[in-house]
Every structure is written in structure tokens, then in C-alpha cells.
Amino acid sequence: MRNLFAFIYRFRAFLIFVLLEALCIFLIVRYNTYQGAAMFNSANTYVGRVLEFQSGVTDYFRLASVNSTLAQENAVLRQQLMYYRQEADADSTDQLDTTYYAASDSSKSEPFILHAGRVINNSVRRTNNYLTLAAGSLDGVKPGMGVISPNGAVGRVKTVSRHYATVTSLLHSQMLISAKIQKDNTFGTIKWTGGDYRTALLDYIPLHIKPEIGDTVVTSGYNTVFPEGIMVGTISEVERELDKSFYTIRVKLAVDFAQLSYVYVVENPRRPEQDSLEVEAGILPHE
Incomplete structure (x- = not known):
């Protein structure tokens, strides 16, 4: 604690200068529309960059989970695609020869499941x-x-x-x-x-x-x-x-x-x- 007080006392002039500068900037931004808007936009830009970097790091470590989710979704979509293709084939066969072929309900059911x-x-x-x-x-x-x-x-x-x-x-x-x-x-x-x-x-x-x-x-x-x-x-x-x-x-x-x-x-x-x-x-x- 004694060292902290010694440090503050030693650099008291510089610290008071920084404090007054911060107070001046606050007063200028607070009571001047143009400077306030400029400061707000600049702060948003830097904060946005920091948040973008943070999001990128977080997303990188979530890639395995994201890929697994996408693979499961693709399995469902590919399964549905196979089903629709088989339905289309059955419909085309129906149109070609309705006398000797009639697609039953079981033939139109989804025969394959993808994991x-x-x-x-x-x-x-x-x-x-x-x-x-x-x-x-x-x-x-x-x-x-x-x-x-x-x-x-x-x-x-x-x-x-x-x-x-x-x-x-x-x-x-x-x-x-x-x-x-x-x-x-x-x-x-x-x-x-x-x-x-x-x-x-x-x-x-x-x-x-x-x-x-x-x-x-x-x-x-x-x-x-x-x-x-x-x-x-x-x-x-x-x-x-x-x-x-x-x-x-x-x-x-x-x-x-x-x-x-x-x-x-x-x-x-x-x-x-x-x-x-x-x-x-x-x-x-x-x-």
C-alpha cells in the first residue's frame, strides 16, 4: 500500500493531467452534438471490431458442433430427396403403363433412413x-x-x-x-x-x-x-x-x-x- 501511495505521489502531476484531459473530453462530447456523434461512431467502430474478433474466435471453437448439426440436417434433406425421386419414378411408371403397374401405399413409403x-x-x-x-x-x-x-x-x-x-x-x-x-x-x-x-x-x-x-x-x-x-x-x-x-x-x-x-x-x-x-x-x- 505504501508503494502505491508513493507511486501516485511521484506521478501526481501526470495523473492529474490525464484526469483533467478525460474530464475535458467528456464535457466536449457531452455538450457538443457534432463531437458527440463523431465519438459515438468511432467508439461503435472499434467496439464492433472487438466484438467481431470475439465472435470469430467463439465460432472457430464451435465448428465441430456446427458441422455435426449441418451433417444431421443434410441427412434429413438427402433422405427426403431420395423419397421424392422414388415418388417421381413411380409416377412416371404409372403414366407409362397404368394397366400393369399401380403404386401401392407401401411402395410410396420412405424406405431408407440416413444417419x-x-x-x-x-x-x-x-x-x-x-x-x-x-x-x-x-x-x-x-x-x-x-x-x-x-x-x-x-x-x-x-x-x-x-x-x-x-x-x-x-x-x-x-x-x-x-x-x-x-x-x-x-x-x-x-x-x-x-x-x-x-x-x-x-x-x-x-x-x-x-x-x-x-x-x-x-x-x-x-x-x-x-x-x-x-x-x-x-x-x-x-x-x-x-x-x-x-x-x-x-x-x-x-x-x-x-x-x-x-x-x-x-x-x-x-x-x-x-x-x-x-x-x-x-x-x-x-x-
Whole structure:
């Protein structure tokens, strides 16, 4: 306390000067309209900059929460988009042939549910690549569900815990995806054979078909994992070998697996019914 009084006494002249200056500025701003307005505008400018900086810092630390919210909203919107597309397809089929087709209420119900999940681990350089998602059984994720991104098909859920899930990536030697060439609905199988993580093979396209570079490849919808029409990629190379009865077709994948951040797990509520029926009919093996 003695040091404080000594400091004030030592700089008393300067402190009195500062106090009088502050009092003068207050009186000028308080009782002069022009100076008051100028001071008010200047103060608002600096305060606004400080608040903008503070808001920027706060928003930066809230990015994870904001991204998670946006991913969940996008999942709902993408789910609705798939529903409207299927309704449009059903309506067009009705118009083409009303005698042999009538869309039932069940066919117009929403068959797929999307669950947003953040990618927290990923690999693209191995022979068998996997992803880990920060979404588990508490979020509705189950083994066997398909996984897509905003750009296309990603893989299939392998194992699930309460809060996490591992996904067999499309970049896996044992991962097969039923796909088709969109322009003529010729279906085949997408398989990754290693090497470039942006390229896969489209197998079993017969030689009487005329695939061309740039043709779009999408999921066929012939299984219960992926909805029909999910983007897979575009044909980048077509090779016809004399000793084979199918083309060798390379597809540039639509998904850049090295840049994945958020994905959507696809739940098909009708899958158990279809799987049990196909097992009973001998189409699928018993698990």
C-alpha cells in the first residue's frame, strides 16, 4: 500500500493531467452534438471490431458442433430427396403403363433412413482399407448398413459399438458393390483391385454393350445395402480383350476417400424382411 501511495505521489502531476484531459473530453462530447456523434461512431467502430474478433474466435471453437448439426440436417434433406425421386419414378411408371403397374401405399413409403456420422479414422493406402465413424448403436447404426457420402458410395458397416462403428471401405479387396451403367441400366460389379484409390474396376459388362468413356456408373439397387442411383463414378477406360467375354472397364470413383469428413449410414427398414425371404428361398446363404 505504501508503494502505491508513493507511486501516485511521484506521478501526481501526470495523473492529474490525464484526469483533467478525460474530464475535458467528456464535457466536449457531452455538450457538443457534432463531437458527440463523431465519438459515438468511432467508439461503435472499434467496439464492433472487438466484438467481431470475439465472435470469430467463439465460432472457430464451435465448428465441430456446427458441422455435426449441418451433417444431421443434410441427412434429413438427402433422405427426403431420395423419397421424392422414388415418388417421381413411380409416377412416371404409372403414366407409362397404368394397366400393369399401380403404386401401392407401401411402395410410396420412405424406405431408407440416413444417419450422419463423422469420420475419425480412415486409410487409403492399404490393400484392405477401413473407416471409423463417431456413430454407433445409440445412433441407430447396425452392421451391414451401407455408407454413402454427398458424392457417392463409400462402403459398408462392419462392426458397431455404442458410440463408434467400423466401415469396410470400397477400397477393400473383398468389397463388392452391385452397380450399373446409368444410360442403359446394364449392371455389373464394382471392385477395387489396389493401387490408385481413385480408380476401381467395373466387371461383368458383356461385349454386346457399348460402354463409353464418361458414362455414369451408379448403384443398381439390387441389394438391400445401397439405394438405387447412388453415384459410384464415371468410366475412364474401356478395354476389350479377345480372350475374355466381358470388358475390362476402369471407373474413376466419385468419392475422394482421402478427403472424407462426414458420411451417411443408410438404414433400410425393409432389409430384414427381404433378407429372410431370400434366405428361405435359398437365394442367400444362412448366416
